[in-house]
Amino acid sequence: MPREVRERQMLDAAVAGFARHGYQAASMDDIAEEAGVSKPLVYLYLKSKEDLFTACIRRERAALVEAVRGGTGADRADGDGPRAGGVPGSGGSGAEQQLWRGLCAFFAHTAARPEGWSVLHRAHTQGEPFAREVAGLRAEITELVTLLLGRAAVDAGCDEEFAEREVSGLAHAMVGAAESLAVWANSRTDAVPSPKETAATLMNFCWTGLGQMIKGARWSPHR
Amino acid sequence: MPREVRERQMLDAAVAGFARHGYQAASMDDIAEEAGVSKPLVYLYLKSKEDLFTACIRRERAALVEAVRGGTGADRADGDGPRAGGVPGSGGSGAEQQLWRGLCAFFAHTAARPEGWSVLHRAHTQGEPFAREVAGLRAEITELVTLLLGRAAVDAGCDEEFAEREVSGLAHAMVGAAESLAVWANSRTDAVPSPKETAATLMNFCWTGLGQMIKGARWSPHR
Amino acid sequence: MPREVRERQMLDAAVAGFARHGYQAASMDDIAEEAGVSKPLVYLYLKSKEDLFTACIRRERAALVEAVRGGTGADRADGDGPRAGGVPGSGGSGAEQQLWRGLCAFFAHTAARPEGWSVLHRAHTQGEPFAREVAGLRAEITELVTLLLGRAAVDAGCDEEFAEREVSGLAHAMVGAAESLAVWANSRTDAVPSPKETAATLMNFCWTGLGQMIKGARWSPHR
Amino acid sequence: MPREVRERQMLDAAVAGFARHGYQAASMDDIAEEAGVSKPLVYLYLKSKEDLFTACIRRERAALVEAVRGGTGADRADGDGPRAGGVPGSGGSGAEQQLWRGLCAFFAHTAARPEGWSVLHRAHTQGEPFAREVAGLRAEITELVTLLLGRAAVDAGCDEEFAEREVSGLAHAMVGAAESLAVWANSRTDAVPSPKETAATLMNFCWTGLGQMIKGARWSPHR
DNA sequence: TATGAATGAGAGTTCATTCAT
DNA sequence: TATGAATGAACTCTCATTCAT
Missing domain, CATH: 1.10.10.60 (Homeodomain-like)
Structure with missing residues (x-):
């Protein structure tokens, strides 16, 4: 064989x-x-158990990244043609659509390959060599999200500084929320939601807030 | 001794x-x-390694819950008298303030006790008895968040149905985002953000979106 | 290997x-x-220490039973044809000969495999799972002896009732005496007796008594 | 205290x-x-676990020996008065009565103090220092039995040589049989026999055989 | 007289890993 | 290419035993 x-x-x-x-x-x-x-x-x-686990992580990582990238259309010639434009909240931005499709792809993938997702999700707990590997994955995804959020901000005409200063934290929040929702969706025994429903939950949750931020509004405790 | x-x-x-x-x-x-x-x-x-680990989880869980509960003022006689009220986004809701203070307390606690937080954060990976224990913690926190979000919604005059149907998913997203941000904040070597900054990031990220949802607006892919 | x-x-x-x-x-x-x-x-x-010990017991038990059964000729077609008959004490009963040969085989085996015998002899002290195993052995041997004694009694024309009422106790006494003699013979440093000598000692000790009992005589303290 | x-x-x-x-x-x-x-x-x-166990053995050993000795009347002035005399089988020998009473005392004691008896019965399995201690007990009892059997033989007029050559083996058989019966009697859940019944079983089993031996008769395989 | 606190030493068991074929 | 046979090293857990008071 x-x-x-x-x-x-x-x-x-x-x-x-x-x-x-x-x-x-x-x-x-x-x-x-x-x-x-x-x-x-x-x-x-x-070679060894460590190498075997690393190989698992790499394979699943690649599959997940490919799925999400494919969803965002990042690999398609993307800048071509007129973009719908628009701020988050005003509908139809190219970056917004990409984010939406990326989330859908993410939730679809984690639902389709629960074992692979479980390996990735649990690996950061298992000591140094693996934590690094998953951190790489997380960085890769977060970077992608950061890019999309940043591009949306720029599309909406806000200054570059915003992207550099604040978008990174938001991306982390979004990735964490997505992770949590993926686990939650996978573990439900009753009415398990479709990937699109889960993605919509997340978009509902944060997209408007993001739009406000881009406009310069900030939440503050004492208003 | x-x-x-x-x-x-x-x-x-x-x-x-x-x-x-x-x-x-x-x-x-x-x-x-x-x-x-x-x-x-x-x-x-x-007694045993298992019991020792369980004891660690329980101690850290109790400390975390106490910190967050204390932050929300849940233990103070809080519902008494007329509440300031207000929608998310319009400032000053009782629930909004509670959520804000709870988040601050959460990020402060995880920053102050990184090892305890690490134990809790990693325990769900370590097999059944422990997964159950942290699932309990997560449920406890999520329930608290659900309660606050729901109360905010009702304060804002939206129907009860909203609370029951959608708030739970949002709470899961929020908890996941908070978890992710806590790890991220703890692991930064450069300019580690203060708990309040981290909490503000999260509020910025989602609070307006929540306000929109309460008003009945929904994000949808094709607008 | x-x-x-x-x-x-x-x-x-x-x-x-x-x-x-x-x-x-x-x-x-x-x-x-x-x-x-x-x-x-x-x-x-x-598999485990317990399983290992059990395996030892089983092996030695099987070897001992096989030796004794072989000695009695129980496996040869033995009941066929007219038996020589005879009461204990009158010589030549088939059962008597079987018992004699079984005892010889027993003492020969315990002398030939002192370690195996020691394991069996000590196992009943070592906690439940093993006690059961050797209790099984003891029951097996006692049953065989009971059978032979009972048959001898019937050969001698005594009523069935005797066999059922008293033979079991006698068999226990005999097995205990044999066990004791085996240990004693094995542990002697001076003139260790041959298996046949040891067997003869036991036959001398009890066979005539048994014959008397079959005839209906009973020992009683006040005569 | x-x-x-x-x-x-x-x-x-x-x-x-x-x-x-x-x-x-x-x-x-x-x-x-x-x-x-x-x-x-x-x-x-x-002092130590070993010493503790040894102390247990010694105490139970002393109690058992005292009981049996008391039973045989060995401590009473025993040669006094006319002895009934007589060979085993002919009834009423002094030694015979002593043996009978000793057996009764033995079975009564082991039934009355099952835990003490269990300790003694299991101790020979537990390694050198204890095996020696129990061997001492066994020797003490066997010696007593040997003495009684020998005296009975001499009473019956048989030569001294018999006592020295063969009585020892018989005593071992008797002690082993008694031991086995004691355990068996103690462990029965149905109709547990009285000490006297158990003793009678043993006397029935061997006494006549002993009488025959004293008369010079020997069992032999081919008669 | 009596004990709460503490440990050295060693048991059974498991597992990733490697020869020899 | 593929494996049956074998092991070094480490782990959890227990127990007889002793201080310090």
């Missing part, structure tokens, strides 16, 4: 095992058995 | 160890050594 | 260790070392 | 604990708790 096929079997088994039991509790014995191969073969192909 | 003191030393050491290495990777040997105590004593007082 | 061979080595080492130190005091380290093997291998093959 | 009283409490608790769980499995913690004292006090009075 060709190496690539075997290797994918192993990664599948590993993702399943790590998702179910976590990094430490999943044993190489179980993973090898689930993959239908002997343990030495796993070591021959994937 | 009296039992209570020793026990607190052990819990301190355990929180530090679990925060640094995670549940599985932290060894009882190391924890005992860090506590300046022999291993058998740890077992004598805290 | 093939699994079966290794497994037998381990059982041999375990029987030796348990015989020398008892269940609790024998350490898995020592057993593994004596078997010329690492500890994990012992666990891989035999 | 005076030392003697405390010490007896501890021994009582220890006997109970050792009887229930065996030497190794009984913990000093449990014993101290059952005795209603702190652990250091146990160590102050009884």
Whole structure:
């Protein structure tokens, strides 16, 4: 059996095992058995448990990023043609649509591959080498979100400074909210919401606030 | 040395160890050594590794909840007398202020006790008994947030149905965003923001959006 | 080295260790070392200390029962054809001969495998799961003896009632006497008696008494 | 509280604990708790677990020996008055009566103090220092039985050689049979036999055989 | 006399990992 | 390419035993 096929079997088994039991509790014995191969073969192909887990993270990370990027249309020639423009809240900005589609893609992906998502979501807890890897993923996503938010702000005519000073925190908030909603949506037993519904919840939650900020309004405790 | 003191030393050491290495990777040997105590004593007082970790979670959970509850003023006689009222966005609602102060307290607490926060934040990954414990914490906080959001909505004169149908999802988003921001704030090496700044970021992010929702506006992809 | 061979080595080492130190005091380290093997291998093959000890008991029990059964000729087609008959004391009963040969086999076996015998003899002290196992052995042997004694009684023409009422106690006495003699014979440093001598001692001790009982005579304190 | 009283409490608790769980499995913690004292006090009075167990054995051994000796009337001025005389089987020998009464006393004692008996019965399994102690008890009892059997033989007019050559083995058989019957009687849940019944079972079993031997008859396999 | 507090030493068990084939 | 056989190292947990008071 060709190496690539075997290797994918192993990664599948590993993702399943790590998702179910976590990094430490999943044993190489179980993973090898689930993959239908002997343990030495796993070591021959994937070096060590650490490397195996890293490979899982990388694969799932790539899949998630590809899904979200695809959703935003970032890979399509995007600046072409007239953009609908407009501020958040006024409807139809290109960046706004991209964000919306990215969120939809994100929730669709995490719902479609719960085990992969579980691996990613749990990996930052598992010690240094993996935390770094997931931090990379988070940075990648956050950067994308930051870009979109920033572009929306610029579209709306607000100064560059805003993008640099405040958008990053907002992006972090958004990513955290999305993460939380993904877990929540995946774990519901009753009426599990569709990806679009979940994405709409998040857009409802924050988009207007963002629009206000771009206009220069700030929330403050004593008004 | 009296039992209570020793026990607190052990819990301190355990929180530090679990925060640094995670549940599985932290060894009882190391924890005992860090506590300046022999291993058998740890077992004598805290029964088992599982019980020790549970005790850590419970302690930190209680501290966090107390801090946040105290921040919201939930323990003060608060509903009495006429409330200032007001919609989100119009300033000065009782619920809005409570939420604001709760967030400040939350970010202040997580910044003041990074290890305790780390334990709580990582515990849901560490297998069933612990996941349940932090799920309880999350539920407790989410319920509080749901209550505040719902009350704000009612204050603003919107129908009860809103509270029941949508507020829960929003609360989850908010809790997730707060969690993410807490980690992010704690992990920054440059210019770490004050708790109030972080809380303001989150309020800016979502409060206006919430106000719009209460008024009946909904975000939709094709406008 | 093939699994079966290794497994037998381990059982041999375990029987030796348990015989020398008892269940609790024998350490898995020592057993593994004596078997010329690492500890994990012992666990891989035999699961746990408890299972290992149980396996020892079962093996030695089977060997002992087989030896004794073989000695009685119970496996040969023995009841067929006219039996020589005869009461205890009158010589030559089939049951009497079987008992004699069974005793010889028993003492020969316990002398030939002192460690195995020691394990069996000491196991009833070592807690529930093992006590049950040797209780089974004891019951098996006692039942065999009861059968032979009962048959001898019936051969001698005594009523069935005798067999049911009193033979069981006698069988217990006989088994206990045999057990005691086996230990005693094994532990002698001077002139250790041959199995046949030991068996003859026991037959001398009780056979005539049994014959008298069958005839209806009873010992009583005040005659 | 005076030392003697405390010490007896501890021994009582220890006997109970050792009887229930065996030497190794009984913990000093449990014993101290059952005795209603702190652990250091146990160590102050009884030095170590080994010494504690030895003390238990010695106390129970002394009690058992005293009971049996008392039963045989060995401590009474025994040669006085006319003895009934007679061979085993012919009724009424002094030695025979002594043996009978000794057996009754033995079974009565083991039934009355099951925990003490359990300690003694299990101690020979627990490693060297204790095995020696119980071997001493066994030797003491066996010697007594040997003496009685030998005296009976001499009473019956058989030569001295018999006593020296064969009586010892018979005594071992008898002691083993008695031991086995004691355990069996103690462990029965249905109709537990009285000490006298158990003793009668044993006398029935062996006394006539012994009588025959004294007369010079020997059992042999081929008659 | 009596104890609360503490520990050294060692047990059973598991797991990632590697030979030899 | 693939594996049955084997292990070093580490972990959780327990227990007899002793200070300091």
